[in-house]
Amino acid sequence: MLTRLCEVAIGELRMSGAVVSLMTPVHATGDQSGTITAASSDGARSVDELEFSLGEGPGRDAFSGSRPVLTPDLEKAFDRWPGYVPAALAAGVRATFAFPMLIGAARFGVVHLHCSRARTLTDHDTATSLMLTELATEIVLDTYAPAGEHTPVDVPLLRPDDRRDEIYQAQGMVMVALGVSLREALARMRAHAFASNQELAAVAADILAGRTHLEPDTDGAP
Structure with a gap:
């Protein structure tokens, strides 16, 4: 179901990739651990794996800050993510939009959208992204919570x-x-x-x- 949601996201929002990652905070270090649960393609999965390899990126910031991180042009974000940006650009990603999966103050993961060109989200795109993130959260809660x-x-x-x-x-x-x-x-x-x-x-x-x-x-x- 999450894979299908990723496919819907790239179609409805004209993205090149979409990923759902489940994440948990590691309180001792302030870092996060996580796993990619679903992706629209192997390429989208590889882009998100960069964040775990490099220890930085929009998805990690969206999760730690409990707020969306919208990056219309990665070429203007070198100072923020000096390791992630060149690697993502080399992978063909130019813009990313990361939305945290939340229930109240509890965080579960991130829905991360990639685009191959610089762009901003319209109000409709943002509303659709938030709706899909809420749906992903419901799917995760209804499927993966331990008995x-x-x-x-x-x-x-x-x-x-x-x-x-x-x-x-x-x-x-x-x-x-x-x-x-x-x-x-x-x-x-x-x-x-x-x-x-x-x-x-x-x-x-x-x-x-x-x-x-x-x-x-x-x-x-x-």
Whole structure:
């Protein structure tokens, strides 16, 4: 799903590459460790690997600063990243746009977009980039959080082997039963999973089997 998101990003935003990297801070050194989870191409992956090799770059700054780092022209950024810039230019990258993946104060990684020419993002491009970053964050939270551990928002999440189709089916059933939106239906399922100390997939399976029925609010409003 993250690879598909990268492919959508380069198509919608006219980029030459897109990468999703999961990162964690290393508090003892102030550095970050991370891994590239998905990329639109091997070339885009190689560009992002430069940051881990050189210890600097826009993606690392976006993560450490918890804010987007927009670089319309890398040729004007030599002073900021003296090692990364020449290597990225040699790889055919001229502009980069890095967006941190955040939930509140918690950081998870970066969506990093590359372009082969100097350019700025329009307001529409920026809004699309932020939307894709939010979607990437949701995918990561729903897929990669370790079983039994809660995210900073206390939501039990999925493991890679969970069946997402069952969750979507159960989500639709809850939507119809309670007369709520799809988003609200999923929120109700997650709340029930947290309250009952279950994984979301297990709650979905119980809903589909008729073992669990989510109730509307006590005031009668769903």
